[in-house]
Amino acid sequence: MERRTFLTRITGFILGLIGLALSIPLVGYVVSPAFRRQAQDWAEAGGVHELSVGDPKELSYLVTLQDGWMKTTAVKSVWAVRQPDESVTVFSPLCTHLGCGYHWDSDDREFKCPCHNSIFDITGRVLSGPAPRPLDRLPFKVEKERLFVIYKQFKSGTSKQIEL
Secondary structure (H helix, E strand, O other): OOHHHHHHHHHHHHHHHHHHHHHHHHHHHHHHHHOOOOOOEEEEEEEEOOOEEHHHEEEEEEEEEEEEEEEEEEEEEEEEOOOOOHHHHHHEEEEEOOEEEEEEEEOOOEEEEEOOOOEOOOOOOOOOOOOOOOEEEEOOOOOOOOEEEEOOEEOOOOOOOOOO
């Protein structure tokens, strides 16, 4: 092998290693958002004083969602119930059967899903219908009389609560 050929091959090999070393972080930077779990931040849903004791209220709020590199703003809602002891319970707005939106029937004092007639009491417990589990509760906190929630989605139709 000639000296010129040897130096050309060694130089090409070293440049190949440098290129590989630089491409690994670049590929990781580009691909990593696809494998990262969505960041979930606290979102302000309203004031605790807006909630009447024992009377559920649907609260709507804006949340910023990040999917990979794309950020979007969406309107989300939750059902919040203030208990007689001043504690609060926050429910996901989706029925646990097939993910339909349900409503509060103040006359019967029940949450009713119009899709397949699942009925839940004020604590989220299933009273009737095909719903496999109680209403999903969401994490919340109260700071300075303001209610903050983290919106989560759960798999519908399962007896166990599985976060998506």
